[in-house]
Amino acid sequence: MAKLQMLSFEDDDIIAQRIKKASNYCDVAHLYVATYGICQVILQELSPIDLDGNGRLTICANVEKQNVTPGYRNWKGTFNVSTYDLDHDTSRRLYEFKKFDNEFVEDVAKIVLDVLTEIDGINGGKNHLAQRRGEIMHNLCDCGFEKKILLERYSKLSRDRKHRALVYNCFGQKIGDALKVEIVSTATGEVVASKWDDGLPRCAYSRKSAINKTAWDGDTFRVTIGRPKPFDEITVMLPQCIEA
Numbered sequence: 457m458a459k460l461q462m463l464s465f466e467d468d469d470i471i472a473q474r475i476k477k478a479s480n481y482c483d484v485a486h487l488y489v490a491t492y493g494i495c496q497v498i499l500q501e502l503s504p505i506d507l508d509g510n511g512r513l514t515i516c517a518n519v520e521k522q523n524v525t526p527g528y529r530n531w532k533g534t535f536n537v538s539t540y541d542l543d544h545d546t547s548r549r550l551y552e553f554k555k556f557d558n559e560f561v562e563d564v565a566k567i568v569l570d571v572l573t574e575i576d577g578i579n580g581g582k583n584h585l586a587q588r589r590g591e592i593m594h595n596l597c598d599c600g601f602e603k604k605i606l607l608e609r610y611s612k613l614s615r616d617r618k619h620r621a622l623v624y625n626c627f628g629q630k631i632g633d634a635l636k637v638e639i640v641s642t643a644t645g646e647v648v649a650s651k652w653d654d655g656l657p658r659c660a661y662s663r664k665s666a667i668n669k670t671a672w673d674g675d676t677f678r679v680t681i682g683r684p685k686p687f688d689e690i691t692v693m694l695p696q697c698i699e700a
Contacts, residue, residue, distance in 0.1 A: 458536070459504045462512040462661060463495040463568070464488060470520040471551055485659070487517055489632075490556050492659040494564045496627040498572075500603045501595055507572065508579045512537040515571055517547040528575050540571045561601050561629050569593060602628035604636075610670040610679065618642055619694065621677040625664045632657030635667070637679060637692045651692045 467487045475486045483489075507513065508530055518524045518541055526543040542550075546567060553560045569589055576585040585592070603626065610623040624636045634656055639649040653663070660666075668680040679690040 458506070458509055458511040460499065460502075460507045460511060460513060463499045464514055465491040465495065465550075466514050466516045468517045468519045468521055468547060468551075471517070487550060489657060489659050490553075490560070490629070491550075491564050493627055493629045493632040493657055494561055494601060495568060496633045497596065497599075497601050497603050498565060498568050498592075500605070500627055501592060502572075502583075505583055507575055507583070508532070508538055510536050510538045513571075513575070514539050515568065516541045517550060518542055518544060519547045519551060528571075528578060538575065540575065542567070556629055562597070565593065565596055565601065600628075602626070602631075607664060607667075610667055612670060612672060612677070613642070614672050614677075619648070621670070621672065621692065623667075623670060623679060630657060632659045633661075633663045634658040635663050635679060635681075635690060637677060637690055639677060639692055639694060649692050649694060651690055653690060654688065 465487050467485060472484075472486060475483050510530065510532055514537065516524075516539055518526070524541050526541050529539045529541075531537050531539065549563070550567075553563075569585070569592060573585040573589055576583045605625045605627075607623045607625055611621060613620050618641065620640050620642055622638045622640060624638070626634050626636050631652070634653040635658075636652050637650060638647050640647050663681075666681050668682060670677070670679050672678075675694040677692045681688050681690070
């Protein structure tokens with residue numbers, strides 16, 4: 457059975473088109489982008505999880521779309537994905553938020569956990585999400601709905617062993633699924649330089665899997681991203697006042 461690897465929302469097509477035009481096509485995936493990082497935090501909290509044998513679950517908003525029956529659909533054998541259509545009231549509430557504050561984050565998390573719990577129950581309840589729901593929500597609130605995971609494979613010590621470059625995969629509403637590099641002094645543990653991905657929030661599938669290689673080049677640490685050839689790079693230089 458496949459583990460759940462991708463969890464996201466899908467905009468109501470009619471509402472999405474209206475928002476695109478009103479924003480001069482600057483906001484092209486309103487609900488998807490606003491919820492992407494929250495979904496990834498929840499997924500990281502639960503991983504690894506086999507929900508229903510599919511690797512992807514899409515939660516669909518339905519405000520003005522017609523003839524949609526709310527609920528769960530498993531497309532295994534056809535597309536090997538699952539979908540869950542939200543009811544009109546829940547969908548409308550998501551679009552009524554004017555800012556993506558803590559209330560929005562918690563509301564989205566509750567909706568996602570409701571959906572996951574229902575799907576788990578339909579499929580036998582093997583993940584015990586109904587029983588664990590309170591604990592999961594507590595953990596999410598405790599971490600501020602943000603995750604910062606060290607990628608040890610890509611973190612490297614400088615040649616002179618004075619600094620270590622730490623590569624993190626970070627998740628959250630404001631950053632999506634993003635990478636961050638911190639350079640720390642091995643003598644003191646102090647962070648002497650750091651840099652985020654460009655273009656936050658990052659809302660593409662698995663930023664970690666896009667890393668090509670990481671390496672020190674003198675006083676500079678580079679994270680090369682993109683396959684088969686690099687498309688972008690995170691470059692972090694040691695401050696000039698630091699003796700490398």
